[in-house]
Amino acid sequence: MFHSSGLFVLLLMVLEWTHPGLSSPLRPICDLRVLDHFIKEAWDAEAAMRACNDDCTIATNLTVPLTRVDFEVWEAMNILEQAQEVQSGLNVLNEAIGSLKAYNQTDVIHSHIDSSVSNIASIRQVLRSLSIPEYVSSSSEDEGPEMQKVSSISELFRVHINFLRGKVRLLFANAPVCHQGVS
Amino acid sequence: MRIDTLNVVAVLCVAFVTIGGQSFERKVAQLLHGEADDLKCFVESKKDLTCFWEEELERKNSHDRYTFMYSYEKEKSRTCDISSLSLLASNRTVFLCKLPQVLFFTVLDVQVLHDGRMLYNRSLNVENVLFLDPPRNLTVVSSGKEGPLNVSWLPPHLKYMDDSMIYEVRYAVEGSHMGKVEEIKASTKLILRGLQPGTRYKVWVRVKPDGVAYDGYWSAWTEPVFGATPPSDMDPLTVLLVLFIALILFILSVTVILSRHKFLLKKVWPDIPTPEHKFPGLLTVCEGDFKEWMRQNNGNMWGRSVHVYTEELPSPLEVLSEISLASHATSQREERITLEEEEEKMESEGTDSGITGSWREPSHAHWFMEQLRALQENPQSLSQSMLLESPDTYVTLNQNSQRARAEDDSQVDDICDESLPLQTLFSNTGTSSLSASRSDLGSLQQSSGSGRLSSQSSFEYSNHTWSPNRPGYTYMAVADSGVSMDYSPMSLSRIEDLGKRVIYTNEYKNEIFGHKCPISGQC
Numbered sequence: 001m002f003h004s005s006g007l008f009v010l011l012l013m014v015l016e017w018t019h020p021g022l023s024s025p026l027r028p029i030c031d032l033r034v035l036d037h038f039i040k041e042a043w044d045a046e047a048a049m050r051a052c053n054d055d056c057t058i059a060t061n062l063t064v065p066l067t068r069v070d071f072e073v074w075e076a077m078n079i080l081e082q083a084q085e086v087q088s089g090l091n092v093l094n095e096a097i098g099s100l101k102a103y104n105q106t107d108v109i110h111s112h113i114d115s116s117v118s119n120i121a122s123i124r125q126v127l128r129s130l131s132i133p134e135y136v137s138s139s140s141e142d143e144g145p146e147m148q149k150v151s152s153i154s155e156l157f158r159v160h161i162n163f164l165r166g167k168v169r170l171l172f173a174n175a176p177v178c179h180q181g182v183s
Numbered sequence: 184m185r186i187d188t189l190n191v192v193a194v195l196c197v198a199f200v201t202i203g204g205q206s207f208e209r210k211v212a213q214l215l216h217g218e219a220d221d222l223k224c225f226v227e228s229k230k231d232l233t234c235f236w237e238e239e240l241e242r243k244n245s246h247d248r249y250t251f252m253y254s255y256e257k258e259k260s261r262t263c264d265i266s267s268l269s270l271l272a273s274n275r276t277v278f279l280c281k282l283p284q285v286l287f288f289t290v291l292d293v294q295v296l297h298d299g300r301m302l303y304n305r306s307l308n309v310e311n312v313l314f315l316d317p318p319r320n321l322t323v324v325s326s327g328k329e330g331p332l333n334v335s336w337l338p339p340h341l342k343y344m345d346d347s348m349i350y351e352v353r354y355a356v357e358g359s360h361m362g363k364v365e366e367i368k369a370s371t372k373l374i375l376r377g378l379q380p381g382t383r384y385k386v387w388v389r390v391k392p393d394g395v396a397y398d399g400y401w402s403a404w405t406e407p408v409f410g411a412t413p414p415s416d417m418d419p420l421t422v423l424l425v426l427f428i429a430l431i432l433f434i435l436s437v438t439v440i441l442s443r444h445k446f447l448l449k450k451v452w453p454d455i456p457t458p459e460h461k462f463p464g465l466l467t468v469c470e471g472d473f474k475e476w477m478r479q480n481n482g483n484m485w486g487r488s489v490h491v492y493t494e495e496l497p498s499p500l501e502v503l504s505e506i507s508l509a510s511h512a513t514s515q516r517e518e519r520i521t522l523e524e525e526e527e528k529m530e531s532e533g534t535d536s537g538i539t540g541s542w543r544e545p546s547h548a549h550w551f552m553e554q555l556r557a558l559q560e561n562p563q564s565l566s567q568s569m570l571l572e573s574p575d576t577y578v579t580l581n582q583n584s585q586r587a588r589a590e591d592d593s594q595v596d597d598i599c600d601e602s603l604p605l606q607t608l609f610s611n612t613g614t615s616s617l618s619a620s621r622s623d624l625g626s627l628q629q630s631s632g633s634g635r636l637s638s639q640s641s642f643e644y645s646n647h648t649w650s651p652n653r654p655g656y657t658y659m660a661v662a663d664s665g666v667s668m669d670y671s672p673m674s675l676s677r678i679e680d681l682g683k684r685v686i687y688t689n690e691y692k693n694e695i696f697g698h699k700c701p702i703s704g705q706c
Binding site for chain 1: 229308
């Protein structure tokens with residue numbers, strides 16, 4: 001009996017030590033200038049892609065999130081719904097932009113693709129710091145309720161910038177963690 | 184009671200609508216003048232998107248003939264009800280449409296049709312046409328003694344957009360039209376520095392989205408708010424220092440003035456120039472009679488400073504040969520010797536007094552007087568002995584060549600007049616060289632402005648090249664400013680008066696035909 005309790009304590013200590021599956025809580029990043037930095041980079045990518053028309057056609061249509069925001073509808077949603085919409089949209093966008101790497105593109109386009117993918121990853125980290133729950137889609141949805149199809153790279157990056165400065169930014173600004181203690 | 188409350192509420196509502204309406208009308212008017220697009224759209228808050236266009240003056244239409252169509256991305260097209268608005272300030276009419284559904288962060292297509300024909304067509308993003316209200320509660324407060332003004336305000340009521348606004352603060356001295364503008368981002372406070380003390384300033388503020396997430400037009404300026412800077416407070420230490428420095432400067436200036444008062448007085452109140460210092464006794468003894476003075480001072484001519492006669496530039500004299508006249512041979516030899524002695528003397532001593540003293544040859548004065556009298560009686564005889572044999576202008580400086588020389592340029596005339604007593608062969612390779620040599624002497628002449636001739640100015644070897652046609656004389660170009668001294672009495676009063684004073688007694692008489700020994704002695 002003594003041995004079993006000792007082993008149990010040892011096991012607990014080991015588990016406590018390794019922290020399996022749990023990451024340390026991040027400090028909330030409430031400064032919107034962080035997100036504005038990513039938005040400015042997304043503007044640059046959109047401007048670069050707007051210029052290329054013929055070189056930037058893609059074979060298949062890509063699924064991207066809808067970017068439109070009706071403030072009456074948005075403000076009626078609670079934080080979880082907003083988070084779900086933003087997180088699912090980020091997932092879909094990430095996949096769509098990442099799939100462009102398979103195409104033979106110029107170095108400039110590749111650099112914008114890489115920076116956009118890395119920025120989306122950083123935005124996810126910031127959302128995690130704000131305690132915004134991550135949304136894991138139960139099934140692969142090609143055409144969800146808030147999804148659309150695009151057929152060109154310039155359109156894809158236009159959706160990218162509009163999504164970041166729309167829904168993602170509104171979610172950031174509305175994060176409850178940043179408004180604690182403020183009436 | 185209840186009726187009073189209802190009345191108050193109604194009045195407030197009307198006031199609010201009126202103010203809001205005025206604000207809306209001001210925005211429409213501002214965009215009408217400022218924007219280039221024919222079809223203008225703006226969103227005031229998150230739910231009011233208005234598109235408008237101006238009524239065409241040529242066709243006074245009612246809005247029934249217009250159709251407004253709009254469609255968001257990937258949605259079907261819809262129509263919007265058109266209304267009209269008369270702008271009282273500019274006496275213009277606009278047709279406008281307030282869209283029922285406003286969606287941000289997506290593309291909106293709008294079209295205006297007139298009688299079925301497309302009039303205007305535009306694609307826009309609603310979040311890029313924000314037209315905000317001006318900031319609220321602008322306050323200007325003076326802080327401290329140095330004079331900066333603290334300006335603060337509140338952003339317009341708009342949720343989610345507080346962090347994405349930029350402001351412009353304009354301030355100007357009250358009554359002045361020149362103002363300064365400062366831009367400030369993401370802050371609703373500003374400290375104005377560098378202002379004039381004791382001055383009233385007017386301050387305005389306006390706002391615009393910063394362009395990252397939202398974009399739009401500059402709002403209207405707020406109503407001006409006044410703020411006064413405190414008057415400058417003179418630190419007693421500063422005042423003392425300023426007074427002390429002023430006192431030191433005053434003492435210094437007084438000292439300078441006292442030490443140089445004579446110089447300054449001369450500069451400010453110069454004396455009327457009199458010739459007394461150059462002509463002693465002219466005004467006092469002779470009472471201005473110059474002839475009388477000359478008569479009295481005829482023995483002292485050579486003591487005059489050449490500085491008085493600086494206008495006549497000495498000319499180079501080329502002494503080619505000597506005229507071996509029997510009557511003057513001895514005298515000329517004496518002159519030559521004297522001249523050579525003087526050359527050596529001047530080269531060694533470097534004074535002009537030797538020249539002036541040695542030029543005086545009383546033994547030749549009488550001969551000169553006779554020559555000049557002969558010239559006066561028969562001036563035409565000048566032309567006969569004029570020697571212009573070579574293409575270069577060789578002129579014999581004797582009493583017969585005066586007329587010939589008169590034919591040359593006026594500068595040469597002066598020289599002829601001056602060199603009348605001298606009988607030397609005067610080589611003139613051209614007025615340019617002459618003037619070059621003159622200018623050499625002229626510059627030297629100026630250097631002797633103190634009244635003393637330097638030895639260099641007396642004998643100058645001119646730098647210009649001689650003509651190859653010259654006969655094979657060895658010669659020395661003589662620029663004799665002592666000669667110019669001699670000339671001056673000639674030029675002051677004309678040839679008529681030659682007999683009255685001592686003429687330059689050392690004469691060089693040359694003829695081009697004769698084989699003559701030049702002054703240098705090489706035969």
